Amino acid sequence: MVITALAALAAAGCGSGAGAAPKITTTARAGVAPTPPAKGAYFGAYVPPEDVARPKSSAGSPSKTSGSPDGSASPSAGPSGSPSQSPSGSPSGKPTGKDAGRPGMEPVAAFESGLGRQLDIVQSYRGWKSPFPTGLDSSVLASSRYLLLTWGGADTKEIILGEHDELIRSRARAIKATGKPIFLRWSRDMDKKSSQKRVHSAADFIAAWKHLRAVFKQEKVDNVAWVWCPSARGFGSGNAGSFYPGDDEVDWICADAQPGGDYDYRDLSEAVKLFVQWARGRAKPIMIAEFGVPKSYGERRAEWLRAAARTLQDPQVKAVVYFDSDEQADDARDTRRAFAVTGDKRAVSALREIATTPYFNPRNLPVTSD
Template sequence: MIATMAAGCGDGAGAAPKITTTARAGVAPVPPDKGAYFGAWVPEDGAGGPSPSQSPSESASATASPSGKDAGKPGMAPVVGFEQRLGRQLDIVQSYRGWKTEFPGGLEKSVAGGNRYLLLTWGGADTREIVQGKYDDLIARRARAVKALGKPVFLRWSRDMDKSSGRKRVHSAGDFTAAWKHLREIFEREKVDNVAWVWCPTARGFSGADAGSYYPGDDQVDWICADAEPGGDYDYRDLSEAVKLFMQWARGHHKPIMIAEFGVPKAYGPRRAEWLREAAKTLQDPQVKAVVYFNSDEQAANARDRRRAYSVTGDKHATSALRELATTPYFNPRNLPVTSGG
């Protein structure tokens, strides 16, 4: 079943096409009529924890045990703690599971059992082996497990497939699209209708790696996504520059956009708040229907690598700016309650 909606006029700068998805409305996640869902990746292992340079009061606030009915659910304490500092509940909580890892786990069940959407990021495998049927049983088991959750799920399979680091597994754009279609066929065979399929290369891949060639087609994709960190080789780079070519490409497709894993590097120091406020302007685009902040330092090579560390935890000014973004009406389409945060 195809859900169709027009992008809201006056919700942001620029024109956007009529938005369609293959997802079943009311069962799978569909775009909000106006604005964009706000979500985050909050590591369960504390990789996005407080900075060693923060003040004692900031440290106490960042590490205080979260409270509330969801805080005690499996995997939810870091999420609830982040929400309390943000001043609102998340629309989307991201989880990650490797290709052979059983899911849903505790976090996925906790998210699905509440009032948040689950963004399940599922690792990839050798695309040719997938098409050859080597993993059909595994895929079918995962499909049944997702169906059994009984709640809407964003499924982001084999993200960043355009990166050269994954070439041995992905092989080629043609191999990737064939594998994508094979997965969808198995999910359809298992009658899984609570999934919205999120196709997600890197935003950088549109400036030379031909990320668009990995696109399986409008009939195979519900949400077009990009991972959009500024990149560790820039001293400073606005989000608008990081997503520019991706957004130009996406204009040619009648799909809602998700900007996943965007984050402001700690290397930007006192300019982090400024970066986030400019990002809020960029993301208020009528085709952008979901944004997911990457509140983690796990991509950093070591503790001194601040160009790939994105957590705002313990950074008072960056947290305040992210709270401004998250509580802007555009990014709160469900009109969830807002508190002062802290």
């Protein structure tokens, strides 16, 4: 394999995102819940099911089968078998789509084929009342990939009062029963105005977060890493930091960091700048759970991705998840909110460069030739 400039930078440890990062700590148990790699960052993606992969205008409203009735966990609104090895080790075989026959895995396997390697993390979205794990979740858990489960929120005041305890206990027991390490990202983008009706206030959110964790603790759920994830933009135009529950309540700090549909062109470095500055004060690993390059950037998409790779080679960034979907677009003409790279050879090649760079392949997963 040709060693790219990105690989050379990573090997030298001189990515442009490098800086003074704090010593990272986590409440998660190593070998039981997902913990950060010693070096580099996990590479993951959200690959939508085939029935929600298209913009709204060409397929109607995106399917809500993975979310709640109000779509609160849907990205547009905002286990059988056993693994050959645990996610802490290298999987056997090559990324040739051998898992494509498992429920929900065909789109993921197709994405991995173009990427040239198996993903470390596969993200799924589930609504507050949706059962899990099912379908794709179970397939991911039966493989050597990590599951990033994005779970929709509910009314924080109702959670605080214990009105949802039965549901929470049911989900906690289901997660525990898998016996597999799971990233749990609950009520992401809680800082956005669109979430205010159910979130109410930062204080209410924090109290609800602590209530959830307390119920999970009562159920002795140890295989979860709690991912706190506001919007990156909320650190500039809002007060995202005020929703932070505290270092003893959070395992990973996260941000959704798409460039924004109101920009003609914006580097990822600008989108995450204020979030990363805030994160420097927290001894936690960083996850960028939703980043993507808009189709509106045209021939500059590859350039954007290579610049993003330099930004993400930061000693505190330990996981990055590409949002390979167009479902946030209002219609087929809304290319500022369309992020799928399928069919764009230059963008696919640039994303492949990132994924196969040693920095973003800390488990040394097998890589296929171009």
